Amino acid sequence: xxxxxxxxxxxxxxxxxxxxxxxxxxxxxxxxxxxxxxxxxxxxxxxxxxxxxxxxxxxxxxxxxxxxxxxxxxxxxxxxxxxxxxxxxxxxxxxxxxxxxxxxxxxxxxxxxxxxxxxxxxxxxxxxxxxxxxxxxxxxxxxxxxxxxxxxxxxxxxxxxxxxxxxxxxxxxxxxxxxxxxxxxxxxxxxxxxxxxxxxxxxxxxxxxxxxxxxxxxxxxxxxxxxxxxxxxxxxxxxxxxxxxxxxxxxxxxxxxxxxxxxxxxxxxxxxxxxxxxxxxxxxxxxxxxxxxxxxxxxxxxxxxxxxxxxxxxxxxxxxxxxxxxxxxxxxxxxxxxxxxxxxxxxxxxxxxxxxxxxxxxxxxxxxxxxxxxxxxxxxxxxxxxxxxxxxxxxxxxxxxxxxxxxxxxxxxxxxxxxxxxx
Amino acid sequence: xxxxxxxxxxxxxxxxxxxxxxxxxxxxxxxxxxxxxxxxxxxxxxxxxxxxxxxxxxxxxxxxxxxxxxxxxxxxxxxxxxxxxxxxxxxxxxxxxxxxxxxxxxxxxxxxxxxxxxxxxxxxxxxxxxxxxxxxxxxxxxxxxxxxxxxxxxxxxxxxxxxxxxxxxxxxxxxxxxxxxxxxxxxxxxxxx
Numbered sequence: 001x002x003x004x005x006x007x008x009x010x011x012x013x014x015x016x017x018x019x020x021x022x023x024x025x026x027x028x029x030x031x032x033x034x035x036x037x038x039x040x041x042x043x044x045x046x047x048x049x050x051x052x053x054x055x056x057x058x059x060x061x062x063x064x065x066x067x068x069x070x071x072x073x074x075x076x077x078x079x080x081x082x083x084x085x086x087x088x089x090x091x092x093x094x095x096x097x098x099x100x101x102x103x104x105x106x107x108x109x110x111x112x113x114x115x116x117x118x119x120x121x122x123x124x125x126x127x128x129x130x131x132x133x134x135x136x137x138x139x140x141x142x143x144x145x146x147x148x149x150x151x152x153x154x155x156x157x158x159x160x161x162x163x164x165x166x167x168x169x170x171x172x173x174x175x176x177x178x179x180x181x182x183x184x185x186x187x188x189x190x191x192x193x194x195x196x197x198x199x200x201x202x203x204x205x206x207x208x209x210x211x212x213x214x215x216x217x218x219x220x221x222x223x224x225x226x227x228x229x230x231x232x233x234x235x236x237x238x239x240x241x242x243x244x245x246x247x248x249x250x251x252x253x254x255x256x257x258x259x260x261x262x263x264x265x266x267x268x269x270x271x272x273x274x275x276x277x278x279x280x281x282x283x284x285x286x287x288x289x290x291x292x293x294x295x296x297x298x299x300x301x302x303x304x305x306x307x308x309x310x311x312x313x314x315x316x317x318x319x320x321x322x323x324x325x326x327x328x329x330x331x332x333x334x335x336x337x338x339x340x341x342x343x344x345x346x347x348x349x350x351x352x353x354x355x356x357x358x359x360x361x362x363x364x365x366x367x368x369x370x371x372x373x374x375x376x377x378x379x380x381x382x383x384x385x386x387x388x389x390x391x392x393x394x395x396x397x398x399x400x401x402x403x404x405x406x407x408x409x410x411x412x413x414x415x416x417x418x419x420x421x422x423x
Numbered sequence: 424x425x426x427x428x429x430x431x432x433x434x435x436x437x438x439x440x441x442x443x444x445x446x447x448x449x450x451x452x453x454x455x456x457x458x459x460x461x462x463x464x465x466x467x468x469x470x471x472x473x474x475x476x477x478x479x480x481x482x483x484x485x486x487x488x489x490x491x492x493x494x495x496x497x498x499x500x501x502x503x504x505x506x507x508x509x510x511x512x513x514x515x516x517x518x519x520x521x522x523x524x525x526x527x528x529x530x531x532x533x534x535x536x537x538x539x540x541x542x543x544x545x546x547x548x549x550x551x552x553x554x555x556x557x558x559x560x561x562x563x564x565x566x567x568x569x570x571x572x573x574x575x576x577x578x579x580x581x582x583x584x585x586x587x588x589x590x591x592x593x594x595x596x597x598x599x600x601x602x603x604x605x606x607x608x609x610x611x612x613x614x615x616x
Contacts, residue, residue: 063471066471069475070474070478084478087479088480089479090479091471092478
């Protein structure tokens with residue numbers, strides 16, 4: 001679907017017409033990311049991160065396919081094969097650094113993309129399905145990134161695999177058998193490494209598939225916008241091409257400057273030195289943390305240091321960590337406020353900027369810090385606030401908050417003039 | 424109804440710009456930007472393709488030294504160089520004679536034995552053990568193997584016959600067995616590659 005005023009695809013060449021009758025791929029592109037997709041004229045830079053995440057997924061797939069040409073998924077030689085990539089393969093160091101830092105940039109892009117959705121209410125009707133698919137993409141990305149980090153088979157790889165699969169052990173009764181099933185053994189070894197490699201290769205393509213669904217469902221209502229007000233007429237939109245292709249392109253250039261800067265000048269800044277030590281099942285590194293993009297969830301996991309009723313602390317931590325993301329699946333129905341954009345919700349805005357965002361930053365800091373005071377207590381407070389935000393504050397706010405008056409239209413918000421009635 | 428045009432900025436053709444010899448500033452900017460982008464694409468794609476070339480550890484094994492002191496006249500050995508078989512053959516006087524008796528004009532790939540060996544070391548025939556037809560390993564280097572109709576090497580895959588100078592004589596092989604770059608470090612040690 002598209003708006004009725006969308007520009008129509010007209011193949012200009014004879015070949016284009018011939019193709020359009022047989023396989024209208026040109027029409028599909030034209031209507032998805034071309035001039036045939038009318039897009040709100042007022043999108044701000046926060047709307048750039050979806051396409052940016054898509055580009056970084058492509059970077060990951062391209063560099064990943066190349067790394068797989070040189071990597072050996074065998075516990076005896078995996079570490080050496082990564083060093084072989086770093087030292088012997090032509091430009092191998094660059095491709096591996098692109099892949100390692102590309103993961104971080106992918107997560108930066110999707111965190112800002114998710115944050116945009118949270119602030120501007122992009123998860124609200126009629127865009128619930130886009131949001132739900134987005135959460136699925138995020139979960140797939142987490143699984144992919146985790147398994148990818150295991151592949152170099154360094155100390156952090158090994159102990160990361162051990163700790164994360166150890167989470168499943170917390171499940172009552174079936175926990176231990178599940179952990180053994182996942183690992184194909186009693187601790188991470190060749191069987192685990194091989195299946196992680198297989199899935200690490202597969203899941204990005206599954207993600208690409210879900211991303212197609214995500215974009216498909218986006219194109220039914222069209223993009224949300226900073227006012228959250230529905231598009232009312234042609235004056236509210238501009239064609240995606242050339243306006244947003246150009247804007248996305250320029251922003252991509254900017255992002256690539258930062259990306260290549262990281263890649264070439266501080267490639268290990270986000271990594272852990274311990275992972276350049278080969279995996280040793282008999283010695284755990286003193287300070288074991290996941291990659292930065294997992295820190296908030298890791299903090300929630302570690303926040304539970306006490307048993308509650310008959311539930312042991314370990315199980316509580318695991319449940320809380322998974323719930324912290326699963327609660328997103330219910331977000332469209334927890335926040336009932338009909339106003340989408342946080343710009344017109346005075347109280348929500350305060351809770352967002354002074355509550356949720358600092359809370360996640362604190363969780364992130366605590367997740368990367370050693371498990372000692374004051375980080376444990378901070379994680380506990382921040383975890384409590386995190387859940388309160390979604391389960392108490394948002395439902396309550398949507399009842400008691402008095403939103404500010406919305407502009408009549410996007411055009412009015414942009415130009416400051418009342419909407420001229422389209423004749 | 425207000426058309427899409429209201430939303431579209433004036434295109435470059437609508438903007439009056441000074442022209443210099445029919446070239447607008449925008450034409451120059453377009454060409455410069457696309458060219459610069461093209462350079463960037465090439466610079467990015469090059470390492471992504473070049474990574475498939477032999478890596479440093481493969482290249483490090485690109486030359487070997489072989490002790491040939493134990494190869495008696497009439498014997499040959501197979502060794503491995505760059506993961507490919509190498510035949511080193513100590514030709515007998517009669518084999519050298521047989522090779523030199525051949526009329527070069529009748530050969531598919533005319534080369535004399537002297538062309539294919541080093542001066543003063545004509546008895547040492549060093550070739551790749553890779554048939555020039557489709558890459559099988561010819562027989563004839565090891566004791567008791569079939570040497571083919573010309574008493575050199577015989578490729579069992581598609582029936583190519585090589586003579587005592589490793590030259591193609593019969594069958595589909597288009598060229599003589601390849602002679603690698605090599606040098607004698609001493610009378611008994613040869614460096615291949």
